[in-house]
Amino acid sequence: MRFTVFGGVSARVGGRETEFGPTRLGALLGVLLVDAGQVVGAEELVERVLGDAPPTRARAMMQTWLTRLRQTLPGLIEREGTGYVVRVDPLEIDLHLFRHLVRTGRTAEALALAQEELLSTLDTPWARHARAEFADELLAARLDHADTRLNSGEHTKLVPELQVLAAERPLDERIAAQLIEALHGSGRAAEALRHFEIVRARLANELGAEPSRHLLTLHRRLQTASAPRQLPAPPKPFTGRALELAELDQAPNGVVVITGTGGVGKTTLAVHWAHRAVARFPDGQLYVNLHGFGPSGAAVSPGDALLRFLSALDVPRAQVPHDLAGQAALLRDALAGKRVLMVLDNATDADQVEPLLPRTPDTHVVITSRTALKPAHAHSLPLGLLPPDDARELLASRIGHERAHAEPDAVDTVVRRCARLPLALAVAGARAATQPEFPLATLADELADLDAFADDDDVTADLRSVFSHSCKALSPPGLRLFRLLGLMPGSDISLAGAASLAGLEVSQTSALLAELARANLIDEPEPGRFTCHDLLRDYAAELALASERDEALHRLLDHLALTSVEAGLVFTPSRSRPATPQPAEGVVVTSFGTREEALAWLVIEHPTLMSAMAHGTPTQTWLMGWSLSDVLDRQAHYRDLLTSQQISVAALEKLDDADGLGRMLINLGRAFGRQKRLGEATAALERAFDVYEGNPAGQAAVLLNIAMLCPDDKMAEAMEYTRRGLALFEECGDHYGQANALTGLAWGYGKLGEHARAVEYAERVMPMWQAMGHVIGQAETWDNLGAAHLGLGQYERAVHAFTKSVEHFRTGGDLPLEAAAYEQLGDTHAAAGDAEPARAAWQRSLELRAEAGLATDGVRAKLQAERE
Incomplete structure (x- = not known):
């Protein structure tokens, strides 16, 4: 026999299954099975099945149902005294089997049983109470199972599940601890520490309590573990260099420059010593390969190196200035008082390293270079041949x-x-x-x-x-692949990129790369990424046959250009796909299932794409620039954004592609705008407007971008550009463009204080976004409505609008805008005199800002003022 009380009640007896569904017989059987082996009184049965206000003839009805049930399942239900009892092995009932499996540590099997609610078809006070009690059992089992999975290393898989649980039970410290462990184990140390701060703030604000000892101990452990550990793996084997190691040991904190010819072992010495000295630098070790002597365009700029270091030090992106001097000053602040080692490997000249030198007392810098760099007060360590x-x-x-x-x-x-x-x-x-x-x-x-x-x-x-x-000693295919690797434009290459370069299947390429690694001709510093010493790369490039160079490089650039388009479209789904050529034979074009996968690829390949743009055909070049534009903008790589868009525009000027040129001129205008070069931004957009002559949708998009450049004191001018854009979108029947323009007008009227007009335009555009199913468009419109109602003093309507805005921004995955909407929701509650919901909304905004790495000072000030 087998009985089910999860979901609808059913019974399998003698190979015959009976589904009772939402019937009274099923409800009666279910409530008896929940307490199998225990007598349930007749009055209790009536209350469980019919609720606390049963009909007059409830006892007679219950007798009828019991009789029918005993006929359907003979021998199962017995009368005992004034009640009834189910006589069956409890392990034949899914609820009791669940409990047995949990007690015996088989939580995965238990959870597989409880996929549906307990007695889901019965809605009485007793049933609701039983479900609530079982929900606590189920949660405990889920958390026990999460502990088991954490212990087995399933950190990454657990993060989404624990994030949902943490959102549902924000004050549960066990869930918080598990999520923090999972985030840290997934390599997301900064997020783990931020979540601890979110939980601590919530406990203090809502309960006036400090985190538990367990959570505090976990936080202290993660603080130590989360110090940046960027050093490459220690070189094995390492031999000799005793005098040089002693000199490095004795050098005081400051700057040491290891110089010597290519291949003499500068990097090996620096990395070996860094691992040996790691105890001297408990606050972390920073490392960057500056690729100063790699292929043209592969060198890492000081700005990029600074951004990598600031990110490793958990400095929120929103706090990072756009200028090099500001970034260098921020690095000094981040390192102040910390004992940190910085290794600047393969530097080309003093200009490349000087902005990276923090000159803080406890930071020690080791530089390797083939040239005799002479930073101020640096100790020089020339490295000769091995004895x-x-x-x-x-x-x-x-x-x-x-x-x-x-x-x-x-x-x-x-x-x-x-x-x-x-x-x-x-x-x-x-x-x-x-x-x-x-x-x-x-x-x-x-x-x-x-x-x-x-x-x-x-x-x-x-x-x-x-x-x-x-x-x-290489096989002919292995030698051919080695020759071709000398052509790669960046410092490293992916497996798919190598396969495209060689025009081979991925599996065959993987085997050949393994052969080259065994011969010590290439390295695999991380899974799926391959690189080699720049001297080996130069030698490989010399070996490349003239007859194969052009086609091989074209295949690699095709892979980068076409894969970058796929990544760009998944990263920003609202963009229109550009016209792309058919890939050359042998090219691997990678696809992406999620925005996170696309973002990861774009971030990893960003340096290679920047280098590759100089080698591509005009079409390959502009497609790479187009693909990079959004991610460079959102990641605040504004110098590379400007460079890539300038190169792309130059490439498109060689093509007969007005649409592509218009797109990239718009991006170029945006790039100039990010650097506050408003005159050049306007010039680029005005040129785009001319390029789009005869294309009203293109010209309308330009006008909306010009409007975005207008400062607040020129909002009326911005509105005029937006109206002109709307008229053009209406002329060509572009509904998406019209919705964008109307949303811009609603926002603009709100900025001008014309709140009634803002409401009018927001209500006009809302049905358009809803018809398109465009979640972010709806979110922005709800946000505009909230601001307008707040401006009109209509607090109840504003609360409703901002609540809707929050929901839609959350669905659309836009964390910064969700945080901003919560802040405005708090402002609305405060204006209405509702202090408690205002604090709750501001607190949630603070948590989201912390999670996104955004500045929190403004919201903190509002919370502090409210408490005072």
């Missing part, structure tokens, strides 16, 4: 000490031919390690033959000889 004994030991650690001891003369030959350069020894050692059956002397002779043409003092020639020797 002979250290070079022999490094090679032995690569090929095996037993093998090295057996052929000391061959070891000496390899060391000499590798010029005692660690990079050359690593490559040659990898070559020897892949052929353990070969005598080392044979490989040494081959290396010597290859190097016969080289001048003994020419380090570069020695390196080329070693690289050539290792390439001889």
Whole structure:
């Protein structure tokens, strides 16, 4: 026998299943099964099934139902005294089986049973109370299961589920602790710490209480664990450099510059020492590869490096200034009083590193460069070739000490031919390690033959000889892929990008990349991303055949351009798809299922796309710029936004594509506007207006963007531009454009204080957004209505509008605008004299702002003033 009380009541007896549905028989059976084995009195049965106001003949009706039920399921229900009892093994009832599974630690199985509400078809006070009590049991089981999953490392998968629970039960500290653990375990340390602050503020505001000891202990642990740990993995093996390590140990906090020729091991020394000295810097280690000697355009700008450091230090994006000097000052503030190590790897010149030097007493900076940089008060550490004994030991650690001891003369030959350069020894050692059956002397002779043409003092020639020797051992497809990797425009490449470069299947490319990694010709610093030393890249580029260079680079640029379009459309779904060419044969075009996936790809590929734009066809170039425009804007990379849009406009000027040129001129105007270069912004938009001659929708979009440039004291002028845009959108029948313009007019009238007109336009546009199903458009319109009603003193209507605005912004996933709507909702309650709901709305705005990394000072001030 099997009985179900989750959802509708059913019984399976002797292979026959009976679904009772929302019948009185089902309700009667359900209430008896909930208390299986216990006697339920007749009066209690009536109240459970019929409620606390039963009809006059309730007892007679109950007797009839009991008789029918006992006929349907003979032997199940017995009369005992003045009541009735179900005689059945409790484990045959899903509710009691659930409880047994929870008691025995099998929570996953238990939760699989409870997919529907307890007695969902019965709506009486007793049933509602029973459901509420079981909801507590179910929540406890879910949280027990969450603990199990956290212990097994399922942090990322748990975050969405715990976020929902935290929103439903914002004062539950166990849920809060689990969400904080899950966020931190997912690599989202800043969000974890912000959620703790949100919970602490809510507990203080609503209960006047401090977090529990468990939550405080967790917070202290995460504060320590969340210090930035950006160092690459320690190099293995590492040999020698005892004098240099001692010098680094003895250097006081300040700036140390390690200089030396390419391949001599500057980065290896810096990273090895940094890991060895990590205890000196408990507040974190910052690292950036500045790619100063990589391919053209791959060097990291000081501004980008600063943004990476500020992000690692959990500085909210909203607090970061747009100018380099302001960002550098903010970095100094963020590092003040902290013992932090900063490694600036592969710097090209002083101009690249000077803005990154915080000059704070407890921050220590290690710079590596091929050039003799001389920052003020810096300690210089020139790095020469490895001493002979250290070079022999490094090679032995690569090929095996037993093998090295057996052929000391061959070891000496390899060391000499590798010029005692660690990079050359690593490559040659990898070559020897892949052929353990070969005598080392044979490989040494081959290396010597290859190097016969080289001048003994020419380090570069020695390196080329070693690289050539290792390439001889590659399979023909592996050698071809290595040659082509020298063409990649950025500092690294994805698996899909490498497959497109080679014109091969992804699986085949993956195998070839593994072959190159075994030969120590490339590295995989993170899963799916591949890079190689810039000297190896230069050598690979020299090997690339003229007959394959152009087609291979075109395939890679096709991959970047077309994949970036897919990412751009998923990141901003409201954008119109630009016309794109068919991909060349062999090109992999990646698709994206979620906005988060698209954003991650755009962020990772941002430096590569910026470098690639200079190498693409005009079409490839502008498509990459178009794809980057929104993400660079929202991530506040305003310098790259301007550069990318300038390059894109120049590319489009070579094409007969008025629509594309108009789009990019609008983006260029926006980029100039972000940098407060309003004259150039206006000029770009006016040119876009001319380009769109004969295209009323395009010209209308330009007019709306010009309106956005107008400051508050020129709101009337902005309104005129918006009206002209509306007229053009109406002329061409563009309903989406009309809705945008009407929304702009409603907002503008509100800014001008003409609140009745704002209401008129908002009510006019609302049905349009609703017909389109455009959630954010509806949210903005509700927001405009709220502001207008507030301005008119219609507080009840304003509260309703802002509440709707909050709901729609939440549905649309716009955290900053949801936070702003909550703040205005709080303002409305305060204006109406309702202090408690005002505090609650401001508190929620504060939490959302903290979660989004936005400034919170204004809302905090309102909360503080209300408390006083």
